[in-house]
Amino acid sequence: MYKLYTRPGSGGFVVEAALTLAKAPFEQINVPKSDRPDPAFLAISPLNQVPVLTLPDGSSLTESAAICILLAERHPRAGLAPAADAPARADFLRWMAFMSSALYPAVLRFYYAPRYTVDADGAKAVKQAAVAEMDRGFAVVDAALRGRDWLAGEAMSVADIYLAMLVAWHPDSGKARTAWPDIERLWAKLREHPLMKTLNASHEMWPG
Numbered sequence: 001m002y003k004l005y006t007r008p009g010s011g012g013f014v015v016e017a018a019l020t021l022a023k024a025p026f027e028q029i030n031v032p033k034s035d036r037p038d039p040a041f042l043a044i045s046p047l048n049q050v051p052v053l054t055l056p057d058g059s060s061l062t063e064s065a066a067i068c069i070l071l072a073e074r075h076p077r078a079g080l081a082p083a084a085d086a087p088a089r090a091d092f093l094r095w096m097a098f099m100s101s102a103l104y105p106a107v108l109r110f111y112y113a114p115r116y117t118v119d120a121d122g123a124k125a126v127k128q129a130a131v132a133e134m135d136r137g138f139a140v141v142d143a144a145l146r147g148r149d150w151l152a153g154e155a156m157s158v159a160d161i162y163l164a165m166l167v168a169w170h171p172d173s174g175k176a177r178t179a180w181p182d183i184e185r186l187w188a189k190l191r192e193h194p195l196m197k198t199l200n201a202s203h204e205m206w207p208g
């Protein structure tokens with residue numbers, strides 16, 4: 001059985017969605033935020049971050065995008081991603097990598113701003129720059145969605161859920177909904193998705 005280390009409102013949201021869509025049984029372990037982490041948790045998550053997924057063979061991995069891609073590979077019938085040889089696979093990999101390497105870190109710079117400066121008064125500037133970086137990234141994704149329903153191919157994939165999670169973290173989600181109409185169109189569909197509604201009840205990613 002899988003074990004998912006997570007906490008409400010975290011990147012564990014998309015992994016929980018992927019496991020549930022795959023109908024894969026998993027145990028969920030809530031990891032409280034702490035500056036003095038449990039050494040056993042640090043052994044599987046050296047940066048003291050969630051999500052972490054422990055696989056049925058006992059090995060563990062961090063990195064939300066890697067976890068989602070692995071689950072898509074291991075549960076091909078769940079349709080979490082276009083097949084490895086499908087033309088849409090390139091878009092899927094591209095956007096998963098873009099979201100986890102450009103957008104997610106910008107979100108972290110906003111919420112953990114003091115970590116990103118040695119200036120005791122610098123957090124405000126870090127936050128401003130983080131929002132600008134998020135805005136740049138979301139505009140790229142919004143443009144890519146023009147005329148399309150989903151980020152990759154003709155069906156919802158875990159990349160779309162990943163995007164909804166990230167945009168929900170924007171500190172001004174009202175602005176996000178008007179500034180990027182094509183992201184909003186996708187996000188609106190996900191807000192009505194029965195599983196996202198269920199997950200949102202515990203994660204409170206967006207106003208229900």
Ligand SMILES: N[C@@H](CCC(=O)N[C@@H](CS)C(=O)NCC(=O)O)C(=O)O
Pocket residue numbers: 009010011012047048049050051062063064065100104108
């Ligand atoms: N690169 C990691 C980032 C994970 C991450 O930053 N998780 C946040 C919650 S959304 C966390 O655990 N933060 C606690 C910390 O950094 O101290 C991923 O994609 O999974």
